[in-house]
Amino acid sequence: MRLKTLEMQGFKSFPDKTVISFDRGITVVVGPNGxxxxxxxxxMRWVLxxxxxxNIxxxxxxxxxxxxxxxxxxxxxAEVSVTFDNTEDDGKITSMSDYDEITVTRRYYRVGESEYFINRKxxxxxxxHELFMNTGLGKGGYSIIGQGKISEIISSKSEDRRAIFEEAAGIAKYRYQKQExxxxxxxxxxxxxxxxxxxxxxxxRIGPLEKExxxxxxxLTLRDEKKALDLALSVFDIDTAKAESGELEKSLAAAKNSLDRxxxxxxxxxxxxxxxxxxxxxxxxxxxxxxxxxxxxTEKIFEGESEIKxxxxxxxxxxxxxxxxxxxxxEKKAALSAAEEEKKHCLEAVRQSESRLAALGGRREKAAAELKAQEDKINECAVITGELTEKYEQAQKDDVEAKVAVSVAESQREANLKKCDELTVELSKHDEDIGMLDERINRAKEKISGYDKKLxxxxxETGKISAKKDELIVLSRKLAGQKNDLFLEISQRKHQISNLLRMEELLEGYSRAVRFLMTEYRAGNITDKDGAVPKIYGPVSQFVTVDEKYSAALEVAFGQSLQNIIVDDEDCAKVAIAFLKRRNAGRATFYPxxxxxxxxxxGKALGIDGLDGYIAIASELVGCDAKFRGIADYLTGRIIVAKNMDCASVIARRxxxxxxxxxxxxxxxxxxxxxxxxxxxxDSQMLSRRAQIDRLGAEVTSLEKDSAETEKDIAENxxxxxxxxxxxxxxxxxxxMIKTLRDAESTQMQIxxxxxxxxxxxxxxxxxQFSQLSSLAKREGENADECTEKRKRLSEEMAATEKRLCDIGREKAEAEKRAEAKKTELSDCLIDIAREEKGAEMAQNALSAATEKYNAASDDIKALEESAAGAEARIAENTARAKEITAQISVLRAEAEKINSEKAALSERSLETERKLTEVRAKQKEMTHSRELIFREYANTEAAYKRAVEKSDKLIxxxxxxxxTTxxxxxxxxxERITEKTRRDAASRQGKLKSEIKALGDVHVGAIEEYKEVKTRYDELSSQTKDLRQSKEELLSIVVSLEERMKEDFSATFEEINVNFGQVFRALFGGGSAELKLTDKIDVLNSGIEINVAPPGKVIKNMSLLSGxxxxxxxxxxxxAILKVTPSPFCxxxxxxxxxxxxxxxxxxDYLKNYSERTQFVVITHRRGTMEAADRIYGVTMHEKGISDVLSINVSEIEAKTGEKPV
Known part of the structure; x- marks a missing residue:
């Protein structure tokens, strides 16, 4: 198995995807601290x-x-992936032998979730952990030695060192199997x-359940017999009751006919x-x-007369x-003329004041210029005086020095000529050596110049790429900011929609009765006497819509009726009212x-359609389903919406x-x-909620579209x-690479x-020295003559300087006198300007006051004329209205006389109708008595019939x-049917069965099935218990077998490592001795491991006495020593x-080179000696603070090109 690549993204200082490839041999990673x-x-440790x-x-x-x-x-x-070549037999992971490559990936999210993959699964x-056991890569393994951790191998407790030895001995897997x-x-x-x-x-439980x-x-046997008797007796009694009810039904029909007539x-x-x-x-x-x-x-006539008055x-x-x-x-026009005249006078005063100020300004500037010229002259005299004084003092000093120099010159001349001869010989030798070095330096400069050009x-090119990257990063931040802003706006609007929907769902702002009724209705708890659910739509506010700009007006127009509930018909309203009354839940109004x-x-019919500020009839601004239009018109059809209170007042008066x-x-x-x-x-408006929800929903859709576009731009960026x-x-x-080659050449050139x-x-x-000595020798003879001449010249200069100082003093005194006179003139001018500015300010204030009086008088005249015109218009309107009302009163009086005549005729017809009604009611009384007698007979028959039917129904x-059972x-x-003769015996047997059942007491019918289940479960558990006892014995045997195997493998490997430790120690230290010992040789698997070493010429009793x-x-x-026994695929x-x-x-x-044939080494270092052993070097830099970049240098390629290693 061989390490191929390590891929990091988002891990610590590697935010971008970074892939590091590893070849055979030694790979060195270098870079500055941090x-x-x-x-x-x-x-690598984290992904494994x-x-x-x-530990990381x-x-x-x-x-x-x-x-x-x-x-x-x-x-x-953060995500890290490591890929291994699994084609080689040495170190091959047998459990994954079907795969030529094994890629292990670990991903960790900031929310705390982790994901693990092997070959993307x-x-x-x-x-x-199981995959890498016994490879040296597992937990406690020795393949990765972290920063500052190498000394912990020997400084930790003897018991804590076991993990490395167990991994080397290959018993970590057995220990894991034993623990499992x-x-x-x-x-x-x-x-x-x-x-x-x-x-x-x-x-x-089995015994008691069997009895139960x-x-x-x-x-169950007694119950079945009793059931048969109950059915037979019930059938007999039902048949008897049905026969009796049949006879009574005929009598009831005859009585019903008489009653109907x-x-x-x-x-x-x-x-x-x-x-x-x-x-x-x-x-x-x-x-x-x-x-x-x-x-x-009459009332209208009175109202008309009152209106006329x-x-x-x-x-x-x-x-x-x-x-x-x-x-x-x-009066106001007279005041206006006076104010206008005053305004003209003030304006003239302001203009005169401004003219005088301009003249004074010219005087001030002239005096200031002349004063500055005199002050400049004074300063110039002071500077010249200082320079002349300094020159005079220097001439005195030079005269003294020239006198001393004459005596020294002659004594130095002879000594300098002798030393010049010695320096001539030495200068010739140095010229030869410098010529040779110049030739070598020129060759080095040519090489460096070539490297500089390439660099x-x-x-x-790098700068252009970096500039382009910076531009893209700036754009990325801008897009991220846009995305953030859009996310916040979408979240804010969704939160607003959620709140509004929640308010709608909870009926926030509605009365307790409305909330209670709608909650119960949605739960299906409101039904009529037949169990049917009435059709209740909900509050009015949920079924009407208005434009947001009219919501405040319509909210007031509807008023409390927004909380009133719409139902299908009158019956639904009755059911809902009965429910509220029954549940004592308050009162509500319903609209069938x-x-x-x-x-x-x-508005057209009322004649207000064209009035200023008229908006509409309220019902015209309300949107709703057609079936609710009648309710909307009823509530708002006679309410007018106006722009503001002034407009409303005009409409109301009209x-x-x-x-x-x-x-x-x-x-x-x-x-x-x-x-x-x-x-x-x-805060509590209900009408505008739906409009707000729709508006916010549209905004969210638009913002989400913008967000998707931004996401697309971010991905492309x-x-x-x-x-x-x-x-x-x-x-x-x-x-x-170029810089490395240039630096090497530059170092050589610097030498x-x-x-x-x-x-x-x-x-x-x-x-x-030669030049100085030659010059001195030549000049020393001339110095005496020069110094004498110099002293004569200095005397003349000092006399001229004294005369010049006197002249400058007089010029300065005259300039100071003229400057003082100009200061006085400038001060007088400034006082005149201040006095004139004060007068100008007063004239300006007077002009402003006159202007305000003029404007106030104009406004008053305009307001008074408007008031007079309005009053005259109202006089004309009132006169016309009085004439109109007088004509209406005449018509109303004629109509009243006509109605009075019709009323007298109606009174006569009413008397005749009352007489006829009295005769009919007498006949009614007689007939009612006769019906009562017939009804009593019918009721008695009906009661007997109902008793017979009720008996039959009760039995059924x-x-x-x-x-x-039906x-x-x-x-x-x-x-077999029961007859009148056998009924007594059957009833007696029924009683005995009841007694026997009662004597049994409490009976658990489920005990029959429960007994079967418990018996079956008991038999199954007995079988399982037997299997577990057998498994216990097998597992004990496995644990013992694993312990024996672990002891054998650990002991053998430990002895081998001990021998290798002594050999490697002597080779590294150039002598001395080293030994490993078990603290408990009997309990090998739990024993601590001691390390005893003695460097050449030292006796060490404690490891802490060694230097770092x-x-x-x-x-x-x-x-x-461990690697020699059990090589790890890589370290x-x-x-x-x-x-x-x-x-x-x-x-x-040197040791790393020797072991690199069997093991890949990745070494992170600062040391030159380690770098020289590398086959490949990776440089880690931070061209941007906080972000690491990896640069690759192939040592063999550079060595082949330059003939030298780059370190």
Whole structure:
């Protein structure tokens, strides 16, 4: 078996899909600290079934999932797959021999769920553990040595070291089989105890159940005999009762005929009575209606006269209003003219003030410019004074130095000439050496230039790819944000829909009676007396729809009627009311579809169709099924919807306050003129819920469509990112290889340059010394003359500087005087400007006040003119209305006189009808007495008949209730019929049977079947108990056999490892001794393992006395001793040589090479010696913080191209 590939996605610092291929030999993984290279060994340990998060450097299992970075979002799962080549016989997994490749996959979701696969098929974690037992890859195996764990092999307790040795000895699988056998044995013993308890319990029940069974059988025999007698006696008694009822039925028919004739006569008299009474009532009703009509007409006449008086009074007040308004208009116009004149004066003052300010501004700017010029002159004089003073002081200092230099020059000249001769010889030798180094450096530069060009091209390509990737990542974040926003919006709307549907379902906002009734109806608990379920539709609000903008108005228009319940007809309403009354559940109003008919009005008929603010009649805004239209019209057909309260007031006044009007914001003008209004709560509205649900549903559909489009864009973008990432990895790999070659050449060139610089610096020092000495020798003779001349020149300069300082002082004093005068002038100018600005501000304020007065007067005149015009219009309207009402009053008076005449004629007809009615009622009384005598005879006969029939029915009911048998079936089952003679004996036998059954006491008829079941179960349990005892013996035998096998294999392997440990230790340490010992040689399988070592020249009594490097080297020696006995297919070693020095690292590298023919090694390291032993190198980097990238370097390819290893 050979390790082929490791694939990671979402695991720790590897969010993107990363595939690492492994060849034979040694694969080294390198990278800086924190780059994520140790995550590769964690991934291998995790995919092979590690369940401890601590062993993979985490606090909880969720830590294996990529947690996100500055630019990347966290992932929802981690997945690792490892693939093995299973074609080789060495280390082949026999249980999977049919497969050339074995791929093990483990996936973990952030929610805590895990999935395991072998060759893409789902398996359990247990199956993965069993697959790798005895291969060195299983739990406690030695194939993966984690970071910092190598020394734990020797530092842990002696008992804790057993796992590695057991895996090497191949007994881990036997131990697992033994544990499984012991677990099965424990389960078998538990089952055996449980079955024995049940068997004992059943054995105690069999005896009593047998007796109960016999008693039940006797009871069934007696019961069957009693049933036969009960049927025979019942049939006899039913036949007797039927014969008696037949005779009585004939007598009842004759009495019924007499009674029917009397009823016919009475019916005729009652009909005549009703006709006369109806005529009388009709005549009286007509008379009353005539009286009511006269009263109504009188009331209308009175109302008309009152309205005329109101109009006259209103006109008087309105005339006074017109006169008052006209007077005030004249006053306001005078004020308007005064305000306009004042406004002109103020405007002129503002303009003059602005002109003066402009002139003062010019003065201020001129004075400020002149002041700045004088200040600049003062500063310039100060600078020149400083420079001249510094120059004078420097000249004095130079004069002193020149005097000293003359005396020194001559003494140095001779010494310098002698040393120049010696330096000439040394300079010649250095020139030859530098020439040779220059030639080698030029050759190295040419190579580096070539590499730089290739690297620049590669980096440029990588930069383009990275820029494209960054753009895609930015787009990915943007799309993820869009997806998140859409998800939140969809969730929010779905939550709103859910709440609204829940409110509808729970009838939230409805009265207790409505909620109770609808809940019970849905549960099917409301029925009529015949058991039929009445048709109850539900509250009105659930069957009408309105536009959301009209919901507030319609909610008020419907009012409490929204809670009233729609039913099919009057009978349904009666059933529902009776149910509420019976259950004491409150009161509700019901609308039967068959009786509710509306009489809606129309805006056109009322003459308000074109009025400002008129919306519609409320019923026109209500949508519903056609069968509910009558109810909707009844409730809202005479309610008007207006835009606002002002418009509603105009409409109400036009209609004489005869109709209810509601506004869009829920205010009301009631019929009769009362106003209702204020704030309207939207929390409990029922009418708008369905509209909201439909609207939110449409929004959810639209948002889900947008979300699907975004998901599609995200998938395409992720695909593009993966493609670009692969391109980036390829480009980075090429750059890394070129950079490695360039760095090697650069290092060599740096050494040459360093050597050349050393020689060059030495030569420059010689040249510098020679030049200095030659110059000094030449100049020293000239220095005396130069210094004398210099002193003369310095004296002249100092005299000129003193004169210049005096002139500059005078110029500065004059400039300061002129500057002071300009400051005074500028200050006076600023004061004048401030004074003028204050005056301008006051003029502006006066202008604003005059403008406000003018505007106020204009507005007042306009309002007064509108008021006067309105009053005059109302005077004309009232005068016209008074004339119209006067004409109506004349018509009403004529109509009242006509109705009064008709009423007198009706009174005479009523007296004649009353006389005829009295005669008919006397005949009725006589006939009623005669019928009463006939009815008594009929009732007696009927009672006797009912008693006979009731007796027969009771007997038939007895047959059904007792034996579920009809009369016909009883006739068939009773056999020989009982006669009048044999009935007494049969009744006596029936009594005895009852006594015998009663004497049996409580009888458990089920005991017959229960006895059979318990007996059968007892026999089955006895058989199972026998099988379990046999299984117990077999499992005990297996446990003993496995222990013997484990002891043999462990002892043999332990001795072999012990021998190898001594050999490997001496080879690594260059001598010394090492030994392994069992702490308990008798109990080999549970014994601890001690390690005794003695490095050359040392006596070690305790392993802790060894240095850290020595402890690690001892553990490595033991590790190779185990590999020598039981080679693992592959080993992953994570920085096991961290504590070793360079010499021991080289020794470890040699050992790895020797063992790499049989075992694949994957080594995570920082050490150069280990890298040199590698056949392939993987570099782990983090070009983006928190995200690891893997670069591959094939050592043999680079060595073939360059002739050198890249490390």
């Amino acid at each position: 780059s994520g290279k140790s995550n590769i060994s964690d991934a 079934g590690e369940i401890s998060s601590k 450097r985490g606090s909880k299992m969720e830590d294996v999932i990529f947690a996100g970075s500055q630019k990347r979002s966290p992932m929802g799962y 789902p398996v359990r974690l247990k199956d993965i 056998a012991e677990r099965k044995l424990d389960a078998t013993l538990d089952n055996l105890v449980r079955l024995e308890d049940i068997e004992s319990e059943l054995e105690g 069974s016999e008693k039940a059988k006797k009871y 009397s009823d016919e006569t009475l019916a005729e008299l009652e009909k005549r009575d009703e006709e006369l009474f109806s005529s009388l009532q009709s005549e009286k009703a007509e008379s009353e209606r005539a009286g009511e009509d006269i009263s109504a007409l 109101l109009a006259e009074n209103d006109n008087t007040h309105l005339s006074e209003t017109v006169m008052t308004s006209r007077g005030r208009i004249a 620049g091209e590669s980096d440029s 579809i068959t009786t509710m008919k509306g009489n809606p009005v129309s 209609l004489g306050f005869r109709y209810k009007i509601v506004t869009l914001d829920g205010q009301v003008i009631n019929a009769g003129g009362s106003y209702t209004g204020g704030s309207v709560s939207t 992720e695909k593009a990112i993966k493609a670009v990432t692969e391109q980036e990895k390829t480009a980075l790999g090429a750059s890394a 040459l340059v360093s050597n050349r610089e050393v020689l060059k610096e030495a030569r420059e020092q010689i040249v510098s 009911s007895f047959l059904w209730e007792e034996y579920e 009369y016909t079936q009883a006739c068939e089952l009773c056999g 490097g020595e402890q690690a080297f001892v553990a490595i020696a033991l590790y190779f 992953i070693l994570d920085e096991i040589e961290a504590a070793l020095d360079e010499v021991n690292v080289d020794k470890l590298a």
